[in-house]
Amino acid sequence: MSQRQKVVIVGAGIVGAATARVLARSGADVVVVDRGPSAGGTSSGGEGNILVSDKGPGAELRLTQRSLAAWARVRAELRDELPAGFPDLEFEAKGGLVAATTEAGATALLEFAATQRAAGVIAEVLDGDRAHELEPDLTRALTAAVHYPQDAQVQPVIATEALLAAARRHGARIIQGVEVLGPVLSGPAVTGVRTAGGTLPADAVVIAAGPWSGEVAARFGVPLPVRPRRGTVLVTSRMRQRVFHKVYDADYVGAVGSGAADLMVSSVVESTAAGTVLIGSSRERRGFDDRIEARVLAALAAKAMLLFPFLADVPVIRAYGGFRPFVPDHLPVIGADPRRPGLWHATGHEGAGIGLSLATADLLHDAMLGVAVPGFPGSSGSSGSAGGSAGPVVAGGPGGPVDRDGSGGPVDRDGPGGPVGAGGPAGLDGAMGLGGAAGLGSPARLGGAMGLAGPGGAGDDLAAEFRPDRPSLMPYLEGSAA
Numbered sequence: 001m002s003q004r005q006k007v008v009i010v011g012a013g014i015v016g017a018a019t020a021r022v023l024a025r026s027g028a029d030v031v032v033v034d035r036g037p038s039a040g041g042t043s044s045g046g047e048g049n050i051l052v053s054d055k056g057p058g059a060e061l062r063l064t065q066r067s068l069a070a071w072a073r074v075r076a077e078l079r080d081e082l083p084a085g086f087p088d089l090e091f092e093a094k095g096g097l098v099a100a101t102t103e104a105g106a107t108a109l110l111e112f113a114a115t116q117r118a119a120g121v122i123a124e125v126l127d128g129d130r131a132h133e134l135e136p137d138l139t140r141a142l143t144a145a146v147h148y149p150q151d152a153q154v155q156p157v158i159a160t161e162a163l164l165a166a167a168r169r170h171g172a173r174i175i176q177g178v179e180v181l182g183p184v185l186s187g188p189a190v191t192g193v194r195t196a197g198g199t200l201p202a203d204a205v206v207i208a209a210g211p212w213s214g215e216v217a218a219r220f221g222v223p224l225p226v227r228p229r230r231g232t233v234l235v236t237s238r239m240r241q242r243v244f245h246k247v248y249d250a251d252y253v254g255a256v257g258s259g260a261a262d263l264m265v266s267s268v269v270e271s272t273a274a275g276t277v278l279i280g281s282s283r284e285r286r287g288f289d290d291r292i293e294a295r296v297l298a299a300l301a302a303k304a305m306l307l308f309p310f311l312a313d314v315p316v317i318r319a320y321g322g323f324r325p326f327v328p329d330h331l332p333v334i335g336a337d338p339r340r341p342g343l344w345h346a347t348g349h350e351g352a353g354i355g356l357s358l359a360t361a362d363l364l365h366d367a368m369l370g371v372a373v374p375g376f377p378g379s380s381g382s383s384g385s386a387g388g389s390a391g392p393v394v395a396g397g398p399g400g401p402v403d404r405d406g407s408g409g410p411v412d413r414d415g416p417g418g419p420v421g422a423g424g425p426a427g428l429d430g431a432m433g434l435g436g437a438a439g440l441g442s443p444a445r446l447g448g449a450m451g452l453a454g455p456g457g458a459g460d461d462l463a464a465e466f467r468p469d470r471p472s473l474m475p476y477l478e479g480s481a482a
Contacts, residue, residue: 042325053146061116086162
């Protein structure tokens, strides 16, 4: 770069952290601003998924495949960038296992896996014996199972903090407890950011505020259809049994791809390093209402017991929830906003933000600085500077950390919150009143819903698939859609 670009990133979750690191490594003058603590929102409530198993052929899958390669590269780089004694990222290539328990679900799962294999995903069809070798406690009522050895997991809070620490080493500054109020403009172009602690000059501003991105974008005068989508997770006590993979039922992908606002529940079950088991997954659009409801917990428990019957006798110690950044066409929003020169977006990943964070950052790096990240195939072919003003960045006066999602701050993968219920731990099938597996019926039929996991896109220009003004988002950007 002939001139050092000044970049302000709004959001200190994992997407903002990854973007800060890769830009600072290339010489940009980076400031990250968040009204709460780092990893204090969606990143603290996630399970750390890096999944190919839930994505059909198309742009999101291609971005995930690049992100998998990026995680291998960045983990190696972080060994030289982080101080001695920094916590391990707990990266685990544990693999995923998707199970069907109905004939209709089996047909849809196997057809979906075939399309994934054609797109380069390793999707191994298992018979019952092999499935139970991999997961001995899995239900015997299987009609199909597919193993995805490429699925992986990372501890999301530690990973976010690691990326921010590396960004600091390369000169980035992190401002916490300061809210972004709006832009500084020169005509239509962004030349800085107004915060509660002062003004930050900028050649470019990146909105990476997760489910709050729509609110932030509105302050910059540009509609962005990013909405919160609520999710809840149950946490069991530590136990002898272990779930060795991320195991989910075959209707999970349909739930991810659905745009329905009403409650949707599918079963996702996995063990943690601490010996507890996490049970998800729910999706519901109800704004930023963070109440945890008994009906959701009951549905999660019932679904989980269909996959792993032994869970009926396992105590639940707590539940927690968070918000995913939902976009109507189910694709992230990554790139420059043509309505506001100097403004960029890196948001809308829904539940895939942990896994897609590194590739998202690399796409932005390529487009903003006009140079490909080493080891990351150039995808946009874009070049040029962000434009705007020069001058020193003024940090302003940070206040105290503010927890954006009410979880009490960064937490480990076991999740925040206190015990569920006043009477202490209770079995999934016991005193919590969560009910038994019977009565909910079989897992929902996938039908064609698998294909909703992400619209595809032809061509080599991957960045174009996620641009903010893509045709599928235009009605929302123009204000003609709800």
